[in-house]
Structure formats: structure tokens, C-alpha cells
Amino acid sequence: MAENAAPPAKTEEKRSWADEESDEEKEAAAPPSQAADEAQPSELKKIESLSISDGKDSGERLLDDPDDSEIKAVTSGDTVYTSAVTFEDLKLSDELIKGLYVEMGFSKPSKIQAITLPMILTPPYKDLVAQAHNGSGKTTCFVLGMLSRVDPKRKIPQAICICPTRELAQQNHAVLLKMGKYTGITSMCAIPSDSANYIPINKRPPVTEQVVIGTPGTIKKWTSAKKLSTRDVKILVFDEADHMLAEDGFRDDSERIMKEIQRSSGGxxxxxxxxxxxxxxxxxxxRVIKDGNQIFVKKEELTLEKVKQYKVQCPxxxxKVEVxxxxxxxxxxxxxxxxxFVxxxxxxxMLHQSLTEEGYECTSVQGALKQEDRDQIIKEFxxxxxxxxxxxxxxxxxxxxRQVNLVINYDLPIKHDNPSxxxxxxxxxxxxxxxxFGSKGAVFNFLCTDRDxxxxxKIERHFQxxxxxxxxxRSEEDFESxxxxxxxx
Structure with a gap:
């Protein structure tokens, strides 16, 4: 949810269904969308034409290893990146290695980590655009990247991670605390304060923590008020970058933060x-990243075929409630x-009320709840x-x-501006x-109307x-099967 909602504008707005309010809610409208930038064909071609070279000239295990053939990678400049077979290959500190094995329980890098981490950790530390499917281990990539770039002796902000929601920021912060347990690196979560913990910005002390993970609005507010210095930031991470850089996301705040950091910290x-x-x-x-490395998982690899998906015709x-x-x-x-998902x-x-009134135990979380209530519900889950x-x-x-094995699309996801x-x-x-992370899963899609x-x-055609x-x-046997x-x- 956007943190600093703009007043309703007459220009066309891009909204999500999760923003929709019931009749009694009178909240501020979502920020107006920005005019879309026209994509230059040459720029799009640069990304779309990513490919993996045959690698016949080198005996090293490079990015073009056959095992990695579903991942498109292109590197910029003359730096040679060797895929990491073990975490020790990355020349990490003993404290980070201990965190990975003891706290995180990892045995070796996942495929995306093996390719991506050398790109992040090898000088001259080039920018990176990385597309990886959910559950591939991408969070470990950027958290490890931030921890490895921080000098524990310097008590100033050196790494910033920006996330679209407070829940995702808190989740990433929890991973960082766990992975960095033995490093002595300090960190904080920059998210909107709940009413009980609210501190006016002018009374907030300057940030001295070395890693800051938060949402665009809060981080922008702190940098503008000179409470969060960006002068010594070595690494800036955007998680769920498409959501934040799209016209209907946090693009403006994200772009300003990125420019501010690049201007004040240099490299x-x-x-x-x-x-x-x-x-x-x-x-x-x-346009923004002129000389960086790029990794994209091929579209067919994003179908998540390891997860069984089913249609359920509900008359x-x-x-749907009966099911x-x-x-x-x-x-x-x-x-x-x-x-x-509704x-x-x-x-x-309404669904939560319908189920709990009949004695079914479940919880519900959505944007209209108080932040402390959302946090508590998610923590319990x-x-x-x-x-x-x-x-x-x-x-x-x-x-x-990890324990989520069932997803129910009670309502199918449709575009807000075109419900068909x-x-x-x-x-x-x-x-x-x-x-x-490779565990089993099933998805049930409820279909009730011709539009559903x-x-x-169309979803089936899109993903082929x-x-x-x-x-x-009505059949228990069919669901069991x-x-x-x-x-x-």
C-alpha cells in the first residue's frame, strides 16, 4: 500500500482490487498514475535478446554451464564470473559462512544464487537486473550481497533495501538478522510506525545502523529530513522491483531515492x-542501468509447473464457501x-465472518486493518x-x-481497469x-461465472x-485424488 497517498486527481488512476473500499470506507484514493514512457525498441531489444554464449574458449565453469541453460545471462565488461559451486567459492567472511550453514541451514547455493552471487560480490561491483521465480532463493542473493559489502567497524548506513510493502520489508529484515547473526552488523526496518510507536520525524535520531530495509515512502521521508545519510551507501537493492518501478507503484519515490544515493555516494x-x-x-x-549485468529466467520457466493447479467449477x-x-x-x-486470495x-x-460464525478457525488480513493488527495476524500465521x-x-x-501447501484463488486475479x-x-x-523452495504445492481456482x-x-493460454x-x-474423492x-x- 502506498504510504503517502495523494489527493484524488482527475487524471486516470491505476488501482488494484485490493485498494477497493466498502461503502463505509472513505479513505484517500491511490496516487495518480504517471504518463507511460515510450519504450525504445533498441532498449527493449537489449534485454529481450539476452543469450548464453557457448563458452567453448574456457575450461572454467562459467555462467553458460548446461545445468543453467534455463537462465539467460549477459555480462557487461571484461570481468569473468565463475559460477559458485559452494558458498566458500564466494570468499565470504567466516562469520557469514557460519550464518549460512548454522542459522540458515543451507548446504550449497541454489541455481540462481550460484550464478547471481559472483556477479554481485566480484569487483568492480557492477549493477544487476535479476529476474528469478518465487522460491528460487533470490532473497539470499541480495541479503548476502548487502552483508558482504558492509564494513562492521563503520557505524553508518552502508546498504539500503527498498520493498513495496512493510510485510516484505519485515520479512527481508528477519532473513538479514538470521544470516548476519555472527557478523556484528547492525540493521533496522524503515517502515511506517504504528500509533503506539510513532516518533515525529524531527525528533527521530539520525540512523547509525549499517543496513536499512524499508518501504519507499518512509526511506524517502528519512533521507529528505536528513535523518538517513546516503553518502556512504555502497549497495542499493530493490526487491519486487517491477512493482515499485511500474507507473502504478512507487516509481517516483524509488527513482528519487536511487538518484539521491547515486549522487551523494558516487559508485x-x-x-x-x-x-x-x-x-x-x-x-x-x-535507461537507468547503462553498464550492468542482467539475468532473466526464460518465460516458460516461470509457469511454476512444480505446483499442481486445478479448476473448480462452482455453480x-x-x-465457493461450501468448498x-x-x-x-x-x-x-x-x-x-x-x-x-480474494x-x-x-x-x-465477508468470507472471514461467514467462516468464523460457523466455528471455522481462520484469520484475515487486508490493507484496511491497523498495522499492528496486520503484523500480529501475519506473525501468528x-x-x-x-x-x-x-x-x-x-x-x-x-x-x-514454507508450510503453505495450498493456495485458493477464491476470486481470480483480474485487471482493475479491464475486469474481463x-x-x-x-x-x-x-x-x-x-x-x-522446491516443496510440494497445489492451487485451486474457483470458477463461478462465464467471465471467470x-x-x-486466457491464463492458460498466456502460460501455455x-x-x-x-x-x-461436491466430491471428496475428487479433491483427495x-x-x-x-x-x-
């Missing part, structure tokens, strides 16, 4: 990570945790105290929880909440992936 390394990049963002990236709206009660709650308890805040409230979480697309991006068209990137992010069926067909249908929405096929029972 700051910029990393942009995300699961998806649309054409407008690719054009933006190609009427209430039958949740009779099938999802029954089987969901056996396979792990479940996230149910379109609007009001839908989240992450701690495993609750098994079923109803949410808007507030948690569609970057929410890591699917939001395929959002579908990808939702599906990515399950099957994390049309949208689902056929999604089978549950034969009978689907979950067995997904490897969950």
Missing part, C-alpha cells in the same frame, strides 16, 4: 530483483497451511498458530512461508506462495499450460 551498486518484469519496466531499467457464489468449509478445511489440516477488502471481511489465512493481494508478492482480462503476473505471484471461465482460459478440472465440486496427484497426501 553505489544497484540491484533490481523481481519475479516478473513488464515491458515498461524493462525499458526503464535499460453459484455460495458453493472452503467441506473440502479445504478438511484436507488442508492434513497438508499444511492454506492461503485464500479480490477486495470487503470480500476478505508464520509461527504456525493459524492454518488458514484469507487475504487480498497484499500478500501476493514475496511472502515466504486476467492479471497474469499477479496470478504467477499468487501461485508462487506455495511450492516454496473466460479469464481462466493446461489446468485440469476437478470433475465434481487431486491432492494425492500433487504429492500432498
Amino acid at each position: 553505489c551498486q544497484v540491484l533490481l530483483f523481481s519475479a516478473t518484469f513488464d515491458e515498461a519496466v524493462k525499458a526503464f531499467v535499460s 453459484y457464489e455460495l458453493s 472452503i468449509k467441506d473440502k479445504i478445511f478438511e484436507f488442508g489440516q492434513k497438508v499444511g497451511q492454506t492461503i485464500i 479480490r477486495t477488502r470487503n470480500s476478505a471481511r 508464520k509461527d504456525g498458530l493459524t492454518k488458514v489465512l484469507i487475504t487480498t493481494d497484499l500478500l501476493a508478492r514475496g511472502f515466504d512461508q 482480462e486476467p492479471d497474469c503476473e499477479l496470478y504467477l505471484h499468487r501461485v508462487g506462495r506455495t511450492g516454496r 471461465r473466460s479469464v481462466m482460459e 499450460h493446461h489446468i485440469p478440472e476437478i470433475p465434481n465440486w 487431486a491432492l494425492k496427484d500433487a504429492g500432498l497426501l
Whole structure:
């Protein structure tokens, strides 16, 4: 959610369904969208034409290893990058190595880490644009990059990570605390304060922590008030970069922060990570990063085929609730945790109320809740105290929880400005909440109307992936068979 909402404007606005309010809500409208920049064909070609060379001239294990063939990589300049087989190959400090093995429980780099980390950690520390699917280990890449660039002896901000939501910022901060446990590196989370902990900006002491992870609005506010110095920042990370740099995201704040850091610190390394990049963002990236390395996972690798997806024909709206009660709650308890995605805040409230009134245990989180309430609900879910979480697309991006094995698209993701068209990137992010880090997962897509069926067909065509249908929405045997096929029972 945007932190500093602008007053309603007459110009056309880009909004998400999760922004939609019920009749009694009278909140500020989302910021007006900016005019789209025209993508230069040459710039787009630069990114679209990424390829892997045959590598026949070198005996080293380079980025073009056959095992990495689904990842497109292109490097800038003469630097030779050798893929990391072990974390020791990266010449990390003993304290970081200990954090990776003891605290994180890693045994070796994932495929995206093996390719990306040498690009981040090898001088001259070039900028990087990296597209990696959810659950690939991209968070480890930029967190390790930040920790490795910080000088623990200098008590000043040296690394900044910007995230689109406070939840994602808190999650990334938790990873950094865990990974950097033995380093002595200090860090803080720069997110909007709840009412109990609010401190006026003029009374806030200057930031001395070495790593700052936060949301664009808060970080921009702190830098503008001279509370967060950017003079010594060596590395700037954008997580979910497509969301922040798109016209309807945090592009303005993000761009100002990036320019401020580059102007004040000089040779700051910029990393942009995300699961998806649309054409407008690719054009933006190609203008901003002139001499950087680029990694893109091929589109077909983003279909998340390890996650079994199913269609469920529901003849009427209430039958969707019946499926949740009779099938999802029954089987969901056996396979792990479940996230149910709905379109609007009001839908989240109504479904939660309908289930809890009949004694079903579940929680609900959406943007209209107080920040401290959202934090508590998400913490309980992450701690495993609750098994079923109803949410808007507030948690569609970057929410890591290994125990989530079921995702329910109660409402299919559709474009706010054209409800007959699917939001395929959002579908990808939702599906990515399950099957994390190679675990099993299943997704049930509820179809109730002709529009739902049309949208689902377009999603299948977009990803060139056929999604089978549950034969009978009332049949326990059919749902059980689907979950067995997904490897969950």
C-alpha cells in the first residue's frame, strides 16, 4: 500500500482490487498514475535478446554451464564470473559462512544464487537486473550481497533495501538478522510506525545502523529530513522491483531515492530483483542501468509447473464457501497451511465472518486493518498458530512461508481497469506462495461465472499450460485424488 497517498486527481488512476473500499470506507484514493514512457525498441531489444554464449574458449565453469541453460545471462565488461559451486567459492567472511550453514541451514547455493552471487560480490561491483521465480532463493542473493559489502567497524548506513510493502520489508529484515547473526552488523526496518510507536520525524535520531530495509515512502521521508545519510551507501537493492518501478507503484519515490544515493555516494551498486518484469519496466531499467549485468529466467520457466493447479467449477457464489468449509478445511489440516486470495477488502471481511460464525478457525488480513493488527495476524500465521489465512493481494508478492501447501484463488486475479482480462503476473505471484523452495504445492481456482471461465482460459493460454478440472465440486474423492496427484497426501 502506498504510504503517502495523494489527493484524488482527475487524471486516470491505476488501482488494484485490493485498494477497493466498502461503502463505509472513505479513505484517500491511490496516487495518480504517471504518463507511460515510450519504450525504445533498441532498449527493449537489449534485454529481450539476452543469450548464453557457448563458452567453448574456457575450461572454467562459467555462467553458460548446461545445468543453467534455463537462465539467460549477459555480462557487461571484461570481468569473468565463475559460477559458485559452494558458498566458500564466494570468499565470504567466516562469520557469514557460519550464518549460512548454522542459522540458515543451507548446504550449497541454489541455481540462481550460484550464478547471481559472483556477479554481485566480484569487483568492480557492477549493477544487476535479476529476474528469478518465487522460491528460487533470490532473497539470499541480495541479503548476502548487502552483508558482504558492509564494513562492521563503520557505524553508518552502508546498504539500503527498498520493498513495496512493510510485510516484505519485515520479512527481508528477519532473513538479514538470521544470516548476519555472527557478523556484528547492525540493521533496522524503515517502515511506517504504528500509533503506539510513532516518533515525529524531527525528533527521530539520525540512523547509525549499517543496513536499512524499508518501504519507499518512509526511506524517502528519512533521507529528505536528513535523518538517513546516503553518502556512504555502497549497495542499493530493490526487491519486487517491477512493482515499485511500474507507473502504478512507487516509481517516483524509488527513482528519487536511487538518484539521491547515486549522487551523494558516487559508485553505489544497484540491484533490481523481481519475479516478473513488464515491458515498461524493462525499458526503464535499460535507461537507468547503462553498464550492468542482467539475468532473466526464460518465460516458460516461470509457469511454476512444480505446483499442481486445478479448476473448480462452482455453480453459484455460495458453493465457493461450501468448498472452503467441506473440502479445504478438511484436507488442508492434513497438508499444511492454506492461503485464500480474494479480490477486495470487503470480500476478505465477508468470507472471514461467514467462516468464523460457523466455528471455522481462520484469520484475515487486508490493507484496511491497523498495522499492528496486520503484523500480529501475519506473525501468528508464520509461527504456525493459524492454518488458514484469507487475504487480498497484499500478500501476493514475496511472502515466504514454507508450510503453505495450498493456495485458493477464491476470486481470480483480474485487471482493475479491464475486469474481463486476467492479471497474469499477479496470478504467477499468487501461485508462487506455495511450492516454496522446491516443496510440494497445489492451487485451486474457483470458477463461478462465464467471465471467470473466460479469464481462466486466457491464463492458460498466456502460460501455455493446461489446468485440469476437478470433475465434481461436491466430491471428496475428487479433491483427495487431486491432492494425492500433487504429492500432498
